[in-house]
Amino acid sequence: MIITEPTIRKFTQNIFLAIGCGQEHAQLAADVLLKSDLRGIDSHGVARLSGYVRLWEKGRINPTPNIRVVHETPTTATVDGDAGLGLVVAPFAMQVALQKAELYGSGWVSVRNSNHFGIAGYHALMAVEKDMIGFAMTNASPLVAPTFSNERLLGTNPMCYAFPAGNYPPVIVDMATSAAANGKLEIAQRSGKQVPEGWIQDAEGNFTTDPHALKSGGSLLPLGSDRDHGSHKGFGLSATVDILSAVLSGANYGPWVPPFVAFMDPAKDPVGEGIGHFVGAMRVDGFRPVDEFKHHLDNWIERFKSATTVDPSQNVIIPGEPELEAEIDRMQNGIPLVDAVVNDLNELAVRFGVQQLK
Amino acid sequence: MIITEPTIRKFTQNIFLAIGCGQEHAQLAADVLLKSDLRGIDSHGVARLSGYVRLWEKGRINPTPNIRVVHETPTTATVDGDAGLGLVVAPFAMQVALQKAELYGSGWVSVRNSNHFGIAGYHALMAVEKDMIGFAMTNASPLVAPTFSNERLLGTNPMCYAFPAGNYPPVIVDMATSAAANGKLEIAQRSGKQVPEGWIQDAEGNFTTDPHALKSGGSLLPLGSDRDHGSHKGFGLSATVDILSAVLSGANYGPWVPPFVAFMDPAKDPVGEGIGHFVGAMRVDGFRPVDEFKHHLDNWIERFKSATTVDPSQNVIIPGEPELEAEIDRMQNGIPLVDAVVNDLNELAVRFGVQQLK
Numbered sequence: 275m276i277i278t279e280p281t282i283r284k285f286t287q288n289i290f291l292a293i294g295c296g297q298e299h300a301q302l303a304a305d306v307l308l309k310s311d312l313r314g315i316d317s318h319g320v321a322r323l324s325g326y327v328r329l330w331e332k333g334r335i336n337p338t339p340n341i342r343v344v345h346e347t348p349t350t351a352t353v354d355g356d357a358g359l360g361l362v363v364a365p366f367a368m369q370v371a372l373q374k375a376e377l378y379g380s381g382w383v384s385v386r387n388s389n390h391f392g393i394a395g396y397h398a399l400m401a402v403e404k405d406m407i408g409f410a411m412t413n414a415s416p417l418v419a420p421t422f423s424n425e426r427l428l429g430t431n432p433m434c435y436a437f438p439a440g441n442y443p444p445v446i447v448d449m450a451t452s453a454a455a456n457g458k459l460e461i462a463q464r465s466g467k468q469v470p471e472g473w474i475q476d477a478e479g480n481f482t483t484d485p486h487a488l489k490s491g492g493s494l495l496p497l498g499s500d501r502d503h504g505s506h507k508g509f510g511l512s513a514t515v516d517i518l519s520a521v522l523s524g525a526n527y528g529p530w531v532p533p534f535v536a537f538m539d540p541a542k543d544p545v546g547e548g549i550g551h552f553v554g555a556m557r558v559d560g561f562r563p564v565d566e567f568k569h570h571l572d573n574w575i576e577r578f579k580s581a582t583t584v585d586p587s588q589n590v591i592i593p594g595e596p597e598l599e600a601e602i603d604r605m606q607n608g609i610p611l612v613d614a615v616v617n618d619l620n621e622l623a624v625r626f627g628v629q630q631l632k
Numbered sequence: 633m634i635i636t637e638p639t640i641r642k643f644t645q646n647i648f649l650a651i652g653c654g655q656e657h658a659q660l661a662a663d664v665l666l667k668s669d670l671r672g673i674d675s676h677g678v679a680r681l682s683g684y685v686r687l688w689e690k691g692r693i694n695p696t697p698n699i700r701v702v703h704e705t706p707t708t709a710t711v712d713g714d715a716g717l718g719l720v721v722a723p724f725a726m727q728v729a730l731q732k733a734e735l736y737g738s739g740w741v742s743v744r745n746s747n748h749f750g751i752a753g754y755h756a757l758m759a760v761e762k763d764m765i766g767f768a769m770t771n772a773s774p775l776v777a778p779t780f781s782n783e784r785l786l787g788t789n790p791m792c793y794a795f796p797a798g799n800y801p802p803v804i805v806d807m808a809t810s811a812a813a814n815g816k817l818e819i820a821q822r823s824g825k826q827v828p829e830g831w832i833q834d835a836e837g838n839f840t841t842d843p844h845a846l847k848s849g850g851s852l853l854p855l856g857s858d859r860d861h862g863s864h865k866g867f868g869l870s871a872t873v874d875i876l877s878a879v880l881s882g883a884n885y886g887p888w889v890p891p892f893v894a895f896m897d898p899a900k901d902p903v904g905e906g907i908g909h910f911v912g913a914m915r916v917d918g919f920r921p922v923d924e925f926k927h928h929l930d931n932w933i934e935r936f937k938s939a940t941t942v943d944p945s946q947n948v949i950i951p952g953e954p955e956l957e958a959e960i961d962r963m964q965n966g967i968p969l970v971d972a973v974v975n976d977l978n979e980l981a982v983r984f985g986v987q988q989l990k
Contacts, residue, residue, distance in 0.1 A: 345918075345919060345920060346737075346918070347736065347737030347738075347915065347918040348706070348707075348736040348737055349706075349707050349736045349737040349738045349918070350737035350738055350914060350915065350918030350919055351918075351919075352919045352920060378705065378706040378707045378736050379704075379705030379706055379707040379708035379740075380705075380707045380708055380738055380740055382737075382738055382914055382918075384919045407876075407880075419939075420936060420939060420948045421948065421949070422941045422942060422943065422946050422947065422948050422949065423939040423940060423941050423942070423948050424940060424941065424942050425939045425940045427935070427936060427939055435868075435872045435876075437875055437879075445871065445875065447865075447868035447869065447871060447872050449862075449864075449865040449868055449869075450865075451865075453856070453861055453862050454862065470860045470861065472860075472861050473861075478942070479941075479942030497855060497856055497862050497865055497866070498811070498855055498856065498861075499857075499861055502828045502830075503811055503812075503828065503830050503831075503856075503857055503861070504807075504811050504812065504855050506807075506949065506951070507805075507807040507808075507809075507855055508855070509951070510793075510805035510807055510951045511805065511807075511869075513803065513805060513936075513951060514793045514805050516932070517795055517803065517929065517932065518765075518793075521795075521925060521928045521929050521932055522765075522916070522919045522920065522925060523919065523920070524920055524924070524928075527928070527932055528932060528935055528936065529935065545928065545931060546928070556708060556740055557705065557708065558880070560703075560704070560705040560707070560708030560709075560740075561703060561708055561709070561710045561742045561880045561881060562703060562710060562880065562881070562882055566882070567879060567880060570879045570882075570885070570903065570904070571875065571879050573903060574874070574875065574879055574885055574886060577785070577886055577887065578778060578785060578871075578886065581777075581778060581781040581783045581785055582781060582782055582783045583780045583781050583782065583837075584780060584781070584782050584836070584837030585780065588780050589780065590778045590779065590780050590781050591779070591780065591864065593864070593867070593868045593871060
């Protein structure tokens with residue numbers, strides 16, 4: 275089913291209002307979720323709306339959080355999200371980072387006591403709109419085993435770096451630090467297809483192509499897949515995200531990160547509060563004039579876009595380019611939702627007395 | 633041959649003095665190179681000393697650079713390395729970052745007009761010694777093809793993140809953003825062994841296990857190896873390093889980065905000056921008290937070290953741990969150098985009238 279952007283936006287806002295969010299937070303949370311659907315990252319958008327609602331039912335999401343800075347210097351801060359939606363906590367944290375960057379050149383905020391924040395790219399792009407370089411990362415429920423291990427100790431822990439260009443769209447590197455994002459695994463699960471070797475291992479630590487292996491004790495693999503191909507690097511990146519997001523802020527880290535699915539309880543022995551994020555911004559003109567930077571980034575983009583390729587019909591893809599193409603298309607033509615998601619959303623509609631999607 | 637640390641340190645200093653470096657720069661440059669040998673990263677240590685000398689011969693390294701800040705805000709700066717050794721330019725830049733972090737919580741420095749800076753970990757560790765989190769990255773001569781391309785457009789572009797722990801050594805993620813570091817390829821070339829599929833491709837873009845494929849138009853692959861296994865992520869990370877190090881500072885980027893080997897000339901149409909680095913530091917106590925952070929990082933380390941593993945005799949390796957073990961061993965027992973490196977160094981000794989290694 276194809277739903278227009280304003281329809282699904284209004285719907286999503288209404289659900290957030292129904293669970294008790296204020297108007298401003300409901301609008302912002304819907305904006306973050308929608309951005310994911312618009313950019314073609316279907317796993318992180320409204321497909322997760324009922325998941326957030328279930329966490330709220332369990333009392334694990336506070337719809338009226340008192341989000342606040344609990345520690346700071348001129349360019350660093352720790353934010354306590356008061357168990358709010360990561361969808362509103364992370365933009366708050368990024369606003370703090372932007373204000374600091376405005377005054378001092380850069381700003382860096384570690385966040386505790388939050389929940390899942392949608393796509394990292396949303397938050398990093400807030401900096402790009404101000405001609406700054408944006409950084410955003412978050413830890414997440416443990417699904418990934420470190421190199422040599424068969425224990426799920428890390429989330430897919432995404433990191434995002436975003437840079438403003440001139441005549442081209444911003445360069446946005448927004449990536450899970452696992453070999454494959456969990457969303458890709460979910461797509462294979464739904465379609466009944468096998469996945470490539472190197473994405474997951476079974477409970478004994480053998481490569482498997484069964485997308486359901488996680489249900490029987492398997493785990494996702496870090497970027498690099500195995501030691502020979504640099505999985506210790508994917509592990510290192512994931513560790514970096516975990517430490518900056520949680521060890522630095524006072525959130526839960528590693529296997530203690532609370533699961534996104536409400537049917538699994540958080541650890542009984544938490545090492546912090548909620549999940550953690552890390553966001554930051556640096557003014558481009560803190561290093562060189564903005565027009566010079568953009569001129570050279572345009573040149574960088576042009577050189578890479580015109581690179582010789584193995585298959586002449588497949589150009590080099592600049593990070594962020596496919597997502598922007600999806601956004602332009604879906605703003606105009608609507609957002610395709612699979613039936614399972616529409617049904618899920620319409621169950622929410624019935625329950626909260628909101629108009630159903632059709 | 634095993635050479636004691638003081639012997640090879642003195643030797644290296646003498647060579648840097650012989651090409652005209654001042655006493656302080658010669659000591660520092662030797663310290664950076666030695667750190668690599670001590671930490672077991674043999675490819676980036678004294679094995680490269682003759683490479684630096686050949687660049688100096690070509691007039692591409694200035695032994696008496698006027699390294700200076702050319703643009704700044706309270707927490708950001710651009711440093712011009714005046715074509716000096718990266719081995720002294722990057723520590724200068726990190727000192728600037730540390731001073732800014734001391735005053736404002738964080739400090740970030742992009743560097744242009746530099747040369748290769750040794751191991752990223754050296755520079756990031758300067759922050760860790762002050763209970764700060766350290767960042768260091770650099771671009772490098774083009775050897776890596778972006779996803780879909782068979783053109784060498786990026787260096788192995790390493791990034792390093794370093795965190796101070798309490799009872800444990802610091803966590804140091806120091807990694808090339810390619811599937812395999814060039815040093816590993818060089819080892820395979822010397823030993824005549826094949827390399828795993830997924831490290832390199834031939835000129836046509838096919839995986840090859842021939843470690844000499846780069847000489848016939850092949851290229852290194854980004855971390856992830858191919859599109860299915862996330863090579864677009866390795867490409868994105870490498871792009872991030874290139875943009876922060878060079879597009880931001882005014883250094884050369886992408887295929888314009890001057891080659892480290894002196895027999896290849898720099899591009900005739902440079903887009904900037906020299907090669908670029910990016911370093912940064914954040915005070916841990918800008919986010920939470922240092923003892924709290926270290927206590928939780930120790931707990932993080934203990935949890936990961938005690939993880940269940942596929943092979944019970946192989947524990948999870950904490951990033952930075954093997955390098956520290958090598959350092960302790962080599963400080964005590966000396967540094968093993970292969971004959972080719974010893975001969976190379978002794979040729980320098982003869983030429984500059986320095987005492988030979990034996």
